[in-house]
Amino acid sequence: MDDFIAARSQMALSLGFHIVFSCIGMVMPFFMAVAHYYWLTTKEIRYKNVTKAWSQGVAIFFATGAVSGTVLSFELGLLWPQFMKQAGPIFGMPFSLEGTAFFIEAIALGFFLYGWDRFNPWFHWVTGVIVGVSGLVSGILVVAANAWMNSPAGFDYVDGQYLNIDPIKAMFNDAWFSQALHMSLAAFVATGFAVAGVHAFMILKNKNKQFHTTAFKIAASFGCVAALLQPLSGDISAKDVARRQPAKLAAMEAHFHTEKGASLLIGGIPDSKTKQVNYALKIPGLLSFMVHGDTKAEVKGLDQIPVENQPPVAITHYAFQIMVGLGMLMMALSGLYFIALWKKKQWLSSSWLLTLFAAATPLGFLAVEAGWTVTEVGRQPWIIQGVMRTADAVTPMPGIAYSFYLYTGVYLSLALVVSFMLYRQIRMVGTLYDLPAHASQLKK
Amino acid sequence: MLYVVIIYLWVAILLYLLLGGADFGAGIIELFTSEANKNRTQKTMYRAIGPIWEANHMWLIITIVILFVGFPAIYTTMSVYLHIPLTIMLLGIIARGTAFAFRHYDAIVDDMQGLYDRIFVYSSAVTPLFLGIIAGSAVSGHIDPQATTFLSAYIFSWLNWFSVSVGFFTVAICGYLAAIYLIGETDTEADRQRFIRKARFMTGAAVVCGGLVFVAAYADGIPLFDWVFGNWPGLTAILAATVSLGLMWYLLAKGNRYTVRVLAGFQITMILLTTTARHFPNIVLLKNGGYLSLLENQGHAKTIDSLAIALLVGSIFILPALVYLVYSFQKKPVDVDVHV
Ligand code: HDD
Ligand code: HEM
Ligand code: HEM
Numbered sequence: 001m002d003d004f005i006a007a008r009s010q011m012a013l014s015l016g017f018h019i020v021f022s023c024i025g026m027v028m029p030f031f032m033a034v035a036h037y038y039w040l041t042t043k044e045i046r047y048k049n050v051t052k053a054w055s056q057g058v059a060i061f062f063a064t065g066a067v068s069g070t071v072l073s074f075e076l077g078l079l080w081p082q083f084m085k086q087a088g089p090i091f092g093m094p095f096s097l098e099g100t101a102f103f104i105e106a107i108a109l110g111f112f113l114y115g116w117d118r119f120n121p122w123f124h125w126v127t128g129v130i131v132g133v134s135g136l137v138s139g140i141l142v143v144a145a146n147a148w149m150n151s152p153a154g155f156d157y158v159d160g161q162y163l164n165i166d167p168i169k170a171m172f173n174d175a176w177f178s179q180a181l182h183m184s185l186a187a188f189v190a191t192g193f194a195v196a197g198v199h200a201f202m203i204l205k206n207k208n209k210q211f212h213t214t215a216f217k218i219a220a221s222f223g224c225v226a227a228l229l230q231p232l233s234g235d236i237s238a239k240d241v242a243r244r245q246p247a248k249l250a251a252m253e254a255h256f257h258t259e260k261g262a263s264l265l266i267g268g269i270p271d272s273k274t275k276q277v278n279y280a281l282k283i284p285g286l287l288s289f290m291v292h293g294d295t296k297a298e299v300k301g302l303d304q305i306p307v308e309n310q311p312p313v314a315i316t317h318y319a320f321q322i323m324v325g326l327g328m329l330m331m332a333l334s335g336l337y338f339i340a341l342w343k344k345k346q347w348l349s350s351s352w353l354l355t356l357f358a359a360a361t362p363l364g365f366l367a368v369e370a371g372w373t374v375t376e377v378g379r380q381p382w383i384i385q386g387v388m389r390t391a392d393a394v395t396p397m398p399g400i401a402y403s404f405y406l407y408t409g410v411y412l413s414l415a416l417v418v419s420f421m422l423y424r425q426i427r428m429v430g431t432l433y434d435l436p437a438h439a440s441q442l443k444k
Numbered sequence: 445m446l447y448v449v450i451i452y453l454w455v456a457i458l459l460y461l462l463l464g465g466a467d468f469g470a471g472i473i474e475l476f477t478s479e480a481n482k483n484r485t486q487k488t489m490y491r492a493i494g495p496i497w498e499a500n501h502m503w504l505i506i507t508i509v510i511l512f513v514g515f516p517a518i519y520t521t522m523s524v525y526l527h528i529p530l531t532i533m534l535l536g537i538i539a540r541g542t543a544f545a546f547r548h549y550d551a552i553v554d555d556m557q558g559l560y561d562r563i564f565v566y567s568s569a570v571t572p573l574f575l576g577i578i579a580g581s582a583v584s585g586h587i588d589p590q591a592t593t594f595l596s597a598y599i600f601s602w603l604n605w606f607s608v609s610v611g612f613f614t615v616a617i618c619g620y621l622a623a624i625y626l627i628g629e630t631d632t633e634a635d636r637q638r639f640i641r642k643a644r645f646m647t648g649a650a651v652v653c654g655g656l657v658f659v660a661a662y663a664d665g666i667p668l669f670d671w672v673f674g675n676w677p678g679l680t681a682i683l684a685a686t687v688s689l690g691l692m693w694y695l696l697a698k699g700n701r702y703t704v705r706v707l708a709g710f711q712i713t714m715i716l717l718t719t720t721a722r723h724f725p726n727i728v729l730l731k732n733g734g735y736l737s738l739l740e741n742q743g744h745a746k747t748i749d750s751l752a753i754a755l756l757v758g759s760i761f762i763l764p765a766l767v768y769l770v771y772s773f774q775k776k777p778v779d780v781d782v783h784v
Binding site: 056057059060062063064066067068069070071073074076077078081082084085086088089090092093095096097098099100102103104106107108110111114115118119165166167168395396397398399403406410414417421424425427428 | 499501502504505506508509510512513514516517519520522523524527530531534535537538541542544545546548549550552594597598744746747750751754755757758761762765766769772773
């Protein structure tokens with residue numbers, strides 16, 4: 001394997017791994033806070049059980065998220081030293097604030113996980129909320145750093161020199177808002193659907209029904225609200241991309257030729273040689289409308305981008321299709337869920353709806369991975385859009401392929417162990433968290 | 445503002461060495477604990493570090509962020525030439541962090557516990573070993589920007605007597621800190637005595653490893669003797685450390701748990717002070733006689749200013765919360781509902 005490809009693969013692998021844990025670390029505290037709130041106000045034991053069961057699982061995810069994040073902060077230098085040398089001082093602001101957010105998160109987590117029955121219950125509740133808020137803030141901050149790579153700002157690039165650096169401007173670059181909004185919602189969608197799906201599956205298996213129904217409702221409600229908003233935010237993102245990275249947009253849409261009244265493609269197999277997309281469903285004018293709000297407007301195609309600056313079309317296009325497709329699916333499922341919640345209560349315990357949710361367990365995370373593929377692969381060949389090429393940023397050290405194999409092995413085994421632990425947590429729900437009322441009073 | 449950032453960098457390194465070090469050390473102690481006492485050692489350890497162990501490791505993140513935002517040339521030079529030890533250290537961090545969480549939170553107790561334990565104790569020793577190697581390599585003068593072969597650029601930059609001996613010294617220091625810390629966390633007299641013996645043993649180990657560092661430095665042609673004793677701040681610090689070591693040895697069995705902890709912390713602070721006083725502001729020494737100075741390689745003024753402000757504002761939030769966390773769990777340790 002070529003060292004450059006290995007470095008990119010290792011980065012993608014590490015980020016793709018970390019993002020799963022960070023989404024859960026950002027979002028689960030909010031689910032727990034809701035369950036915890038009901039426990040404190042209603043004193044119904046099932047809410048306490050759900051909170052405690054979740055917090056055990058989350059502790060595992062936190063630990064894995066924290067170590068994989070620590071690895072990332074080194075990997076940026078290990079793999080992309082030329083990039084970090086220039087970019088560090090410019091886009092470092094969000095990272096230095098993020099350090100504070102993480103710290104607060106880690107401290108609040110200590111209070112929350114170990115603080116049952118030792119602090120004022122509402123103080124304890126608030127520490128849980130702080131875990132969530134600081135997690136969300138740190139997520140937004142890292143995404144602002146990534147947005148800077150898509151939309152560099154806060155410096156002047158003159159003759160290969162980076163001058164007039166302004167880290168604040170760099171942080172509030174053009175892309176930060178649309179990306180941060182979209183990512184935060186994505187975290188809620190992905191975690192909400194994953195958690196709801198697991199609990200739906202357990203209800204279908206007729207295990208600890210009351211416990212799992214309580215958990216399912218909380219997770220599904222969060223996930224479904226976010227899933228309804230996600231396409232709206234995706235539309236903002238797409239308009240944004242069209243403005244700042246026309247090459248990426250063209251690759252997402254496999255839009256080879258600049259044209260007025262461009263049609264939106266659904267599916268299809270792009271062929272970079274013939275510059276055609278085969279087997280696609282075409283909706284005339286819709287792309288122009290989505291990007292410029294006018295069915296007749298001109299949309300830049302790849303033909304306007306020099307070949308050496310074009311991103312890989314096929315991967316970007318497929319990834320985009322996958323994300324949007326899954327987004328639509330989850331939006332539809334959310335619609336059903338809210339109809340059930342307000343109009344058709346009996347649906348909520350019907351096996352078809354639960355089966356749909358169980359089947360949707362991985363969809364949110366698949367969409368997250370696909371979305372990041374769009375963002376990162378679609379930016380190629382640039383590591384800093386229009387300023388520095390990824391190939392110029394890579395470490396001079398040979399043999400990165402071995403490092404990539406090593407990390408692949410490590411992350412694979414970690415993923416296996418975490419799944420195994422999660423399976424054991426769920427299996428133990430009956431004994432640990434859902435005892436008959438008097439027995440659970442005995443267990444603290 | 446530059447000095448604010450440098451002070452934060454130094455303090456973050458110190459705190460990582462003290463708090464993260466005690467945390468690593470707990471695993472090292474476990475490595476040297478007989479089967480019969482293992483459970484009680486683990487219990488004591490959970491009680492002591494459970495609630496704060498995530499926070500302890502944040503000091504490393506802060507150090508890295510300060511380096512890559514404020515001093516990118518230093519961060520990137522170290523990442524390029526010390527790629528291999530950094531990778532091993534990272535693997536150690538991954539293994540240790542996850543094994544700690546797994547053994548604490550696994551819902552079922554069975555043979556897997558033994559596996560988590562083993563991973564935890566070995567990675568607790570490997571991680572500080574490589575941390576020490578990395579720190580030693582930074583000042584060993586073996587990093588060679590003109591290197592032409594893989595071995596001289598990426599291997600001998602860290603694989604030399606001096607760096608390795610600093611690695612072992614770091615491991616010994618971690619064990620030493622943990623033993624001192626755990627003395628005050630025990631609940632039976634027998635355990636207390638056990639940790640006092642461990643602390644004595646670790647003190648001996650640290651002194652021996654410290655001596656080895658001097659031997660190794662001599663073998664590698666590094667004027668360590670001159671660095672440590674050749675200037676008065678270094679000399680004073682090392683004297684203070686030695687005196688407090690004697691005092692601590694005496695107080696170990698009788699003294700108040702806080703006194704011995706403060707003394708141990710004081711010694712480590714003095715050791716770090718000695719090693720940095722002489723070099724400041726050059727934290728990376730290169731083979732060609734060049735160096736990377738904190739004063740010459742900083743990012744742009746605006747970056748440094750905003751970094752300093754971010755750190756200052758951050759501490760206003762962090763420090764009181766952290767102190768309250770430590771205080772709460774010192775006052776009333778957590779019940780150990782671990783599966784032991
Ligand atoms: C649950 C996950 C999820 C779902 C359902 C969607 N997305 Fe998404 N999308 C992401 C998760 C995501 C992401 C992983 O979070 C990305 C990667 C970078 C980012 O900021 O968000 C992303 C990026 C991303 C980008 C690129 C942004 C950039 O490069 O700056 C666009 C244009 C869209 N999305 C558009 C959409 C549209 C039109 C959707 C319609 C349904 C959609 N997304 C659903
Ligand atoms: C967590 C979500 C993210 C995922 C899944 C992700 C995914 C990827 C992928 C797939 C690549 C390889 C692209 C290619 O080689 O074609 C990549 C590259 C990279 N990403 Fe991201 N990314 C994420 C977020 C970030 C963030 C927040 C940053 C930095 C602040 C970042 C920095 C980089 C860098 C430096 C590279 C290497 C250079 C490049 O290939 O452009 N990524 N990432
Ligand atoms: C879009 C991408 C990312 C998001 C949304 C994200 C979000 C988060 C969140 C919410 C956490 C805390 C929760 C947990 O520990 O599980 C976390 C942990 C961490 N992340 Fe990320 N992250 C992203 C990418 C990155 C990148 C690119 C880096 C490094 C350059 C990074 C560095 C870290 C570190 C150091 C931690 C550990 C902090 C701790 O110990 O609590 N993350 N991330």
